[in-house]
Amino acid sequence: MPENSHSKRVLEVKRLNVEIPVPTGLLRPVQDVSLHVDRGETLCVVGESGCGKSLTSLAIMDLLPTKAKRACDEMRLSGDTVFDIGERAMSDIRGDRMSMIFQEPMTSLNPAYTIGNQLVEALQRHRNVSKAQARDRAIYLLEKVGITAAASRLGQYPHQLSGGLRQRVMIAMALMCGPDLIIADEPTTALDVTIQAQILHLLSDLQREFQMGMILITHDLGVVARIADRVAVMYAGQVVETGTAEQIFNAPQHPYTRGLLDCIPIPGKTKRGARLGAIPGIVPSLVGHMSGCHFASRCPQAHEGCETGDIELLPTAQPGHVCRCLLTQTPGTPVHETEGAAS
Amino acid sequence: MLYYTLKRLGVAVLVAITVSVLSFSMIYLSGDPAVALAGEGASNEDIENVRRVYGFDRPIILQYGSWLVQALQGNLGHSNYLKAPVASVIFERLPTTMLLGACSLAFALLLAIPLGVVAAIKPNSILDRIALSVAVVGQAMPSFWFALTLILWLGITWRLLPITGTASWKNFIMPSMALGYYLTPAVMRLTRAGMLDVLSSDYIRTARAKGLRPMTVLFKHALRNAIIPVVSLAAVQFGFMLGGSIVIETIFAINGLGYLAWESIQRADLPMMQAIVLVLSIFYILLTFLADMLNAFLDPRIRVA
Amino acid sequence: MTIDTVKTQVTTDSQEPSPGAMMRKRIFTHWGFMIGAFVLIAIFLMALLAPYISPGDPFDQVLSRKLIPPIWSDSAKATWEHPLGTDHLGRDYMTRLFYGARISLLIGFGAMLISGVIGTTLGVLAGYYGGRVDMVVNFIITTRLSMPVVLVALAVVSIVGSSLTVVIWVLGLLIWDRFAVVMRSATQQVRALDFVTSAQALGCSTPRILLTEVMPNITNHLIVIATLEMAHAILLEAALSFLGLGVQPPEPSWGLMISEAKGMIFFDPWLITIPGLALFALVLSINLLGDGIRDVTAPENRN
Numbered sequence: 001m002p003e004n005s006h007s008k009r010v011l012e013v014k015r016l017n018v019e020i021p022v023p024t025g026l027l028r029p030v031q032d033v034s035l036h037v038d039r040g041e042t043l044c045v046v047g048e049s050g051c052g053k054s055l056t057s058l059a060i061m062d063l064l065p066t067k068a069k070r071a072c073d074e075m076r077l078s079g080d081t082v083f084d085i086g087e088r089a090m091s092d093i094r095g096d097r098m099s100m101i102f103q104e105p106m107t108s109l110n111p112a113y114t115i116g117n118q119l120v121e122a123l124q125r126h127r128n129v130s131k132a133q134a135r136d137r138a139i140y141l142l143e144k145v146g147i148t149a150a151a152s153r154l155g156q157y158p159h160q161l162s163g164g165l166r167q168r169v170m171i172a173m174a175l176m177c178g179p180d181l182i183i184a185d186e187p188t189t190a191l192d193v194t195i196q197a198q199i200l201h202l203l204s205d206l207q208r209e210f211q212m213g214m215i216l217i218t219h220d221l222g223v224v225a226r227i228a229d230r231v232a233v234m235y236a237g238q239v240v241e242t243g244t245a246e247q248i249f250n251a252p253q254h255p256y257t258r259g260l261l262d263c264i265p266i267p268g269k270t271k272r273g274a275r276l277g278a279i280p281g282i283v284p285s286l287v288g289h290m291s292g293c294h295f296a297s298r299c300p301q302a303h304e305g306c307e308t309g310d311i312e313l314l315p316t317a318q319p320g321h322v323c324r325c326l327l328t329q330t331p332g333t334p335v336h337e338t339e340g341a342a343s
Numbered sequence: 344m345l346y347y348t349l350k351r352l353g354v355a356v357l358v359a360i361t362v363s364v365l366s367f368s369m370i371y372l373s374g375d376p377a378v379a380l381a382g383e384g385a386s387n388e389d390i391e392n393v394r395r396v397y398g399f400d401r402p403i404i405l406q407y408g409s410w411l412v413q414a415l416q417g418n419l420g421h422s423n424y425l426k427a428p429v430a431s432v433i434f435e436r437l438p439t440t441m442l443l444g445a446c447s448l449a450f451a452l453l454l455a456i457p458l459g460v461v462a463a464i465k466p467n468s469i470l471d472r473i474a475l476s477v478a479v480v481g482q483a484m485p486s487f488w489f490a491l492t493l494i495l496w497l498g499i500t501w502r503l504l505p506i507t508g509t510a511s512w513k514n515f516i517m518p519s520m521a522l523g524y525y526l527t528p529a530v531m532r533l534t535r536a537g538m539l540d541v542l543s544s545d546y547i548r549t550a551r552a553k554g555l556r557p558m559t560v561l562f563k564h565a566l567r568n569a570i571i572p573v574v575s576l577a578a579v580q581f582g583f584m585l586g587g588s589i590v591i592e593t594i595f596a597i598n599g600l601g602y603l604a605w606e607s608i609q610r611a612d613l614p615m616m617q618a619i620v621l622v623l624s625i626f627y628i629l630l631t632f633l634a635d636m637l638n639a640f641l642d643p644r645i646r647v648a
Numbered sequence: 649m650t651i652d653t654v655k656t657q658v659t660t661d662s663q664e665p666s667p668g669a670m671m672r673k674r675i676f677t678h679w680g681f682m683i684g685a686f687v688l689i690a691i692f693l694m695a696l697l698a699p700y701i702s703p704g705d706p707f708d709q710v711l712s713r714k715l716i717p718p719i720w721s722d723s724a725k726a727t728w729e730h731p732l733g734t735d736h737l738g739r740d741y742m743t744r745l746f747y748g749a750r751i752s753l754l755i756g757f758g759a760m761l762i763s764g765v766i767g768t769t770l771g772v773l774a775g776y777y778g779g780r781v782d783m784v785v786n787f788i789i790t791t792r793l794s795m796p797v798v799l800v801a802l803a804v805v806s807i808v809g810s811s812l813t814v815v816i817w818v819l820g821l822l823i824w825d826r827f828a829v830v831m832r833s834a835t836q837q838v839r840a841l842d843f844v845t846s847a848q849a850l851g852c853s854t855p856r857i858l859l860t861e862v863m864p865n866i867t868n869h870l871i872v873i874a875t876l877e878m879a880h881a882i883l884l885e886a887a888l889s890f891l892g893l894g895v896q897p898p899e900p901s902w903g904l905m906i907s908e909a910k911g912m913i914f915f916d917p918w919l920i921t922i923p924g925l926a927l928f929a930l931v932l933s934i935n936l937l938g939d940g941i942r943d944v945t946a947p948e949n950r951n
Contacts (some may be wrong), residue, residue: 125554173549357787362791479932487886
């Protein structure tokens with residue numbers, strides 16, 4: 001069983017940290033983040049702005065700003081380590097075995113080149129194919145992402161396309177080499193509401209069709225409910241809870257997750273006229289070292305024990321469901337060690 | 344694109360007309376042009392003669408009209424010192440100055456663009472600081488002094504290069520450096536700023552996310568966009584350089600337009616001065632027009648409207 | 649593979665330093681600003697005190713003592729009486745250098761003032777009113793840019809006749825373009841801000857808005873351009889004088905000094921090096937000061 005689950009595993013990240021020096025000290029926007037994604041699985045990373053979810057994805061791609069430093073215990077893509085392997089080896093992997101879709105389709109394509117040019121170069125960089133073959137692949141994928149008259153689009157420049165179309169092009173570009181893993185960093189935030197649903201469906205369908213692992217980063221719980229297989233909730237740089245979508249939505253363990261879910265109105269369940277939930281307080285500064293639970297200052301159930309020591313991500317009663325909270329932890333070893341032992 | 348071209352062309356023509364009016368009226372700065380043209384010690388009769396021959400007795404607007412018509416037909420007047428048509432003298436000298444300008448521009452771009460790129464790759468690194476220092480120092484050096492210093496070291500002390508004349512390509516090295524270096528700070532700063540701007544843009548991140556080689560990212564995706572403003576600047580500065588060639592050509596005794604201008608000023612050869620100002624201005628207008636067209640070509644957002 | 653977790657305890661200053669103190673700190677830690685200011689003040693004092701600190705008279709010709717090399721040369725002729733030597737007419741070079749600083753500063757400042765008034769007026773009007781005014785001003789700027797400065801300046805000076813005043817006016821009337829361009833875009837930016845809109849809504853008169861709302865917010869740009877143009881004017885004057893159409897002999901202009909010495913480049917190159925270095929130092933210090941002012945007043949706009 002462990003052998004089997006390992007071969008299905010597309011991405012395994014253990015204890016990822018990101019540090020950025022700032023004038024007031026050392027900013028630690030990503031702390032101790034562990035994630036994994038299996039083939040054909042969609043992992044949604046949710047959290048409010050500034051919780052470190054985008055930086056986590058950039059850290060996985062090794063595309064962090066130069067000032068930021070990252071560290072981790074383990075980072076594997078389909079079993080091969082992809083951490084600290086050098087820029088050259090990393091660039092061989094980027095765009096080939098894992099690719100990324102960004103938040104801003106308006107600015108993510110180079111204005112000076114046609115979209116055909118930008119699609120073709122993605123394939124030609126990694127595969128020894130002719131321009132004609134690369135073009136065929138580009139046309140095939142443009143049709144796949146729902147762009148009509150794909151062949152004629154190849155000659156167009158990004159500024160001639162709408163935001164929705166550009167994001168479709170970005171998706172096609174990410175799929176050019178048939179990656180194992182696709183990371184989508186809030187791919188619909190910048191788009192019109194009507195387009196958002198289309199793009200999400202498209203991503204979800206393609207992910208299933210090509211049996212890729214997908215990490216979808218979002219702050220929209222509605223999106224999560226619709227397409228997530230598993231969910232990782234992030235707060236103040238840490239993953240506070242991970243589980244299947246069912247576990248997270250039906251039996252949230254961490255007080256932050258519960259607070260987050262209270263903020264969404266549910267038809268039939270939320271009483272008419274009742275106030276929606278809100279989490280009081282503000283997110284703590286992530287500059288310097290912080291001990292105890294990051295959520296303690298805002299948590300309704302916090303006690304003195306929450307203020308000290310490092311709180312680990314530990315399994316709950318449910319299999320596969322882990323939580324970073326003293327209240328829910330059953331005695332046992334931290335999650336990293338249990339999983340490490342299994343593989 | 345057609346609309347843009349026509350609009351741009353319209354402005355260019357209007358500017359050219361205004362410049363022609365200005366260079367035409369330059370002759371009136373001295374008061375009575377007839378007195379100036381007749382030269383010192385001319386009798387009243389001589390002056391009246393000049394006035395009639397040159398048509399200074401007619402209304403100014405008519406004088407301008409006939410001057411413009413003549414100019415459009417390629418007749419820029421007659422040099423009373425060289426005893427030759429102004430236009431033919433100018434076009435005889437123009438190629439030398441163009442060659443000097445092109446060499447200087449090449450020198451400036453070849454030095455400034457790589458410096459700017461290197462500086463932008465690692466901002467605040469040692470290389471960046473060196474490049475910026477070069478720019479600051481370059482901007483403060485008077486061109487004629489730099490030219491003389493070059494002559495002193497490369498020409499006299501080390502005897503590497505010929506000092507004056509246009510005998511061989513070697514003669515053009517020092518003048519090109521002296522004329523071109525003044526442009527490098529501006530081009531370097533603009534390249535650096537453009538590269539910094541572009542390198543932090545989203546599409547560069549996309550290019551890196553595709554796994555493209557750093558060189559491909561730098562030269563295909565970044566430089567192409569960063570260079571667009573440099574094209575305009577280079578065109579504008581090329582025009583300025585032709586104006587500045589007067590100093591350099593005088594120092595190196597290069598028989599171009601600048602030297603001709605200096606000679607004409609020395610001899611108070613008014614028609615010649617007037618014509619050179621006009622020719623250089625028109626040339627500049629043409630350059631900026633071409634630069635805009637080139638810009639449109641490089642930036643599809645302008646071209647494919 | 650874990651990097652050491654640096655456990656920095658952040659010391660949050662309970663008291664932020666005052667804006668004035670921060671500005672002073674930025675000024676004193678900006679080496680370009682400090683060097684520029686120091687050199688410029690030194691040259692300014694040199695010009696101001698020229699009659700008191702000069703070893704001789706700038707016009708006194710002693711032909712028996714011509715072309716004495718500066719004291720650092722090996723020549724036996726070098727003497728402390730003439731620390732920087734003498735020129736081809738036996739005039740003390742250091743004295744002429746000191747007096748030359750007066751001319752450079754005077755012309756630089758005068759031309760900058762004239763061009764500043766013209767350029768700022770045009771630029772602010774274009775930026776504030778936009779539309780047709782903007783179009784016209786843009787046209788004037790384009791026309792001005794298409795005329796070669798050095799050539800037109802030379803031609804005009806040669807026609808009108810050369811003097812210090814003429815040079816100042818000609819340069820001032822020619823180099824206002826950068827003022828206009830920068831002031832125009834700066835005004836456009838300020839104009840779009842809410843406090844200008846609210847002043848308009850309150851019914852303030854346009855001159856009042858321009859003077860009390862717009863101008864204070866574009867002054868830092870103005871100062872930066874002013875330094876650049878002052879340096880520009882000094883270089884242009886030197887070039888004109890070098891070509892024999894700027895300041896006329898026997899006045900001691902640095903450009904003219906270089907021009908007079910260019911025939912002696914083979915044997916007495918220091919005659920060229922010394923005024924050249926002086927020009928270079930002056931222009932460099934003004935530029936450094938300008939860059940420094942830009943950095944210090946608007947640190948967020950750096951690079």
